[in-house]
Amino acid sequence: MTDPFAPESDAAQPAWRRWIENPKYMLVLAVVALAAGIWMSRNTSRNAAARAELPPPADCRRFPGACAKDLPSAPPAEVVALHAEVAAADSAWRATLERERRSGVFPDKGLTAMRDALVATESSILDARSLVNDAEQLGDADARTRALESLTVAYENKRELLLRARRLLEEAI
Amino acid sequence: MHILANHQASVRAIMSTSALHCSHIVIAACASLFALTVAIGFAPQVAAAQTPVNASARVTPGAVIHLRLQSGSVQLSGWEHDSVHVSGMLAPGESWALRADGDTMRLRAEGIPRGLAAPSELVIFVPRRSVLIVRAAAASLVVRDFDQTVDVATAAGNLLVEAVRGTVRAETMQGTLTVLGPIPRVEASTASGTLLVSVPYDTINDTVYARRRESAAAPKEKPFGVVVLRSVSGRITFDAPHVDSATIHNVRGDVRVVTSPSDSGRVYVTSHTGRVTVGWTLDTHALIDAITQRGGMRGRLVAYAMPAMSGQPTPMSGAEVSMEVDVETLLVKTPSGVRVTHALRRLPDASLFPILIRAVRGDIVFERVEIRPAP
Known part of the structure; x- marks a missing residue:
């Protein structure tokens, strides 16, 4: 009989x-x-870093024109100066952001809010440009004037956002 | 016999597996208990790691007060004395510095605060007649009772500014920003936070209440001179009986405006995709000119004239007759969108000043607002 408890x-x-x-x-x-x-x-960290470096995708749901395929690469002649101004402000913001990464004093939720705001403002610019383009294709001068007004406001919104955020970041550093 | 051996092997396997499970449960329970003990044991020490601060310094009359903060909550008030006083608790890792720098008194929380369990909690008094500049990384601030310019900015945190008799510049990227007037000039902005500028009305869940005044005999003060409000995705609410000039820009957040431009005044609101709500009372005295390019318009407006298809209203017979009409009957459709141009007073009236609304894809809504007494 085998012992049932034997090893x-x-x-x-x-x-x-x-x-x-x-x-x-x-x-x-x-x-x-x-x-x-x-x-x-x-x-995963590399992917996150790569995503952060990539230009943010446009918000095509709220700003349908931001993803229009027939959008000309250059902005309308009336806003070229404003476009350059915003590009300069964007470049200065990125330089400040790079310095901030080393200091780390700016809170993450502030940076996240800024990133989302930049997506929204850039999408509004592209959307307004698509409206200008549509009006040009239809040959509707009144609609083009209206769309240009919106485009000017969209550029100004982004410029103001970049200037404010940069000032805040520089003073926090 | 063979069956018995198999059965014994199964019993052993089950017993060893059960023992293994039991030991895992015991280990997990012990670990949880240990973590709890550590948390409970260390919590008072973390709280105790806040350091008390109680500092004062004389200030040259008229000096600029420059305050720099990291995080926590700060109450900042003006007082009559020519001195600054700081009291409260500092977060672990922070220290406090007061330094006179020419005509500027610098107050600064230095160091990086450690942990979230023990944030700074400070009460600061500074001269009421000094210009105040505040910069914060993630602090929530209450600023009240100043005679001069107040310039306050925090990257992430709530801001409340009230009872300031000078110009106010206030901004937060992510928190809620509230400015309560009367204030002669306000520039306020957020990126994603809600922005409320109001006086003497309070808006609670979309109901507008008249604020209580300290004295019923107090002269009717001018609520706001110039107001500039900006946000990207935060909701903006501006309530005031009248304003000299208001400029409000939003990108995808909603805007709600209940005001009337004063003599020679103007209210200008733009929104890309957010909804713009214009609240009007029977006292609103303005010519509304609203255009949305891809959005819709709805709601009701008061009419002192019959709307006509030509867009030119015909005055109604009977001087006191007024009625509410659906905005659908007033709007004009154009290739660049829909437009309503409508006077919120009996025509002809030469002293109407405009409320201009410009939306791209957002809807424009008109609604009558009843001002209720303060609860």
Whole structure:
């Protein structure tokens, strides 16, 4: 009669059981899992950093014209100066943001709000430009004037946002 | 026999698995208990790590007060003395510095605050007649009772500014910004935070209440001279019986305006995709000119004349007759959108000043507002 509480011999155990009870295998498995974890987290961080560096996508749902395919690359002649002004303000903001990354004093939620605001203002500019383009294609002077007014306001909104945020960031640093 | 052996093996496997599960549960329970003990044990020490501050300094009359803060909550009030006084608790890792720098008194919270459990909580008094400049990273501020210019900005945090007799410039990127007048000039902006500028009305859940005055015999004060409000996605609410000039820009947030331009005044509102609501009372004295390019218009307006298809209203017979009409009957459709130009007073009236609304894809809504007594 076999003692039911006698320890089981190794040979009687299933292979998987022998494998997981072997400390050498478990050690190897832990090292592999650790390496995989480090690799995956590095990859995730890289993806997040890459996403942060990419120009933000336009908000096509709220600003349908922002994703219009037939949008000319150059802005209308009436707003070229304003376009250049906004581009300069954007460049100055990015330079300040780069300095801020090293100091880290600006709160993340402030930066997130700023990123969302930049997406919205840029989308509104593209949307207004698409309206100008539509009016030009229809040959409607009145609609074009109205759309140009909206475009001017959209540029001014973005310029003001960039100037305010940059001032705030510089004074916080 | 073979069946018995298999059964014994199963029993052993179950017992060892159960033991394994039990040991996991015990370990998890012990870990939770340990974490809880550590949290409870250390919490008072974290709170105790806040350091008290109680500092004062003399200030040259007329000096500019420049205050720089990191985080926490700060109440900032003007007082009659030519001195500054700071009291309260500082977050761990922060220290406090007061320094006279020519005609400027600099107050500064230095260092990086550690942890969220013990933020700074400060009460600061500065001379009421000094110009005040405040810069904060993530502090929430209450600023009240100043005679001179107040310039306050925080990257993320709520701001409340009230009882300021000078110009106010206030901005926050992410928090709620409230400015309560009367204030001669206001420039206020947010990126995503709600922005409320009001006096002497309070708006609570879209109901407008007349604020209580300290004295019923007080002269009727002018609520606002010039108002410039900007946001990108925050809701903007501007309530005031009248204003000299108001300019309000929003991109995708909603705007609600209940006001009447004063003599030679103008109210100019733009919104790209947000809804613009114009609230009017029977005292509103203005010519509304509203255009939306891709949005719609709805609501009701008071009419002292019969709307006509030509866009030129015909005066109604009977001097005191007025009625509310659906805005649909007033709007003119053009290739560049829909437009309503309508006088909120009996015609002809040469002294009407405009409320200009310009929306791109946002709707424009007109609604009559009842001003209720303060609750």
